[in-house]
Structure formats: C-alpha cells, structure tokens
Amino acid sequence: MTVILIFLSSVISIYSQSRTFSGIFPNISQNIRNAALGSEGYIQASQRANGFQIIGNSLNCGLDPQIVNNVLAGNPGYLVESLIIIPVNQGSTSLLDVYNALGNIRGLSGRLYNSRTRNQEIPLFEEATRVLSERRTTAIPDPPPARILPRSETVYIRLKDANFGNTYYRGEMILVQSGLRYTLTNFKSLTYFFVPVIREGRFIAQLYFEPIQEGILIYSIAGADIPEIFASRIDMNSAISKRLAVLTAWAAEGIINAN
DSSP: HHHHHHHOOOOOOOHHHOOOOOOHSSSOHHHHHHHSSSSSEEEEEEEGGGOOGGGGGGOOOSHHHHHHHHHHTOSSSSSEEEEEEEEEEEEEOOOOHHHHHHGGGGTTTTTTTETTTEEEEESSEOOOOOSSOOOOOOOOOOOOOOOSOOOOEEEEEEEEEEETTEEEEEEEEETTTTTTEEEEEEOOOOOTTTTEEOTTTTTEEEEEEEEEEEEEEEEEEEEEEHHHHHHSOOHHHHHHHHHHHHHHHHHHHHHHTOO
C-alpha cells in the first residue's frame, strides 16, 4: 500500500506541474484562444514584409525562443503560424504517444485538401514514406511503436506532393522544455514543371508539442522563400497553410488514436 501511495503521489505531482495554455501564452487575445481551443484551431498566413505578428514571439510567451528563431533565421518571405489544443484526458497521453504519432510517416499519404484549381478535394501527398538518408532515398518501412522516448532523432522523408511531385525532407526531433520539437526542412529543391521553386533548405516547419492541463498543445510555424518570378504565379500563403494544416492534422489524429 505504501508503494502504491508513493507512486500515485508522484504521478499527481508530475501532472500538477503541467503548464496551462494561459501560462504559456499570457497575452494573446481571447479570439485566438477560442480558436485554438476549437476543432479547427487557429492559423494565420502572410508575407513577412506585411508586419506578421508572431504569437510565439508575443510578450512573456513561454515557448522556447528557438522554435520561432529557427524559422526566422532563414529570413523567409512567407510565414504561416498555427495553434491548436487537442483535448485529451490529463495524463492519458504522453510525449511518447506524440513521438509514435510522428513516426507514422505513411499516415501522411492520401490526406485531402481543397484544390481551387481542380474544384475538388484531392490528396495533398499521394505517397509518403521514410527513406534511408539524404543521399540514399530508398524507401524503408516505418518502425513499430517505440516503448522508450529518445531525446533526439533524425529521419528522412519522401512525400509525393500534388503540386511539386517528389519532395524530400529531413525531420529532426528533440526534447525541449516540457515538450517535443519537430523540425521539417526540405533537403532537395521543390520543383514545379522541373523548375526549382523552393530551393534546398528554404522551407522549414517547426512543430512543438506539449502536454498541458487543457490537453496537448500543438504550436506550429513554417516559413518559405521563393524567387520573385514565381511570387505572382503561386499563392504561397495558401500553399504553406495547406501543408502545415495537413501536417498538424496528421499528428493530431495520431495523438488522439493513442488514447
């Protein structure tokens, strides 16, 4: 009985230390808070030159500054930011569940988005698979769910994009603060009709996951840069927003299914 009481008290102590949404974002508006707690979450997109106000840089924000700074370091011309809380029972989902959700790369395949040019919903990524490395892009299977959460890991991914064809990304996971940061960077250029539109390393997305008292926080920010010649031909705000939304929905679904 004594052992059980000690175990229960340690579990209660761990979860009583979980941060709150307001504790991490003490100065955001009620409208943003309501959207983040809703089923669709909050998302904003803009050219950086238009005075983009980044939530992750807001006054007294409790996020690790590197989450935003890693994106801004590339001086992207376009930015997208999103925020959503996945409602789960406190203590029922851990960072290990988040890690295993992110490990299901093949789960990205077939996720739909609304294509305005085709006037229908189509898969954003027709195929999704891990590959061996940046130099060896042979497909490999996803591993079985892990039992132990690593402190860091790097994976390589091929996504057959509806607009850009085969695209290649490096995914880097690391534990920071009370959560998990996942960085996605293209290690090959994204091309449109064989013309490079987003050069190697010019797209970067940061997804941050943290169990908080209201559920699982998913904060995301992505940036990209394209040559001026393509700026008038491609709606980059929409392009990045759709990809970030699909990535977030994929992760959220995996987390929810872990319960």
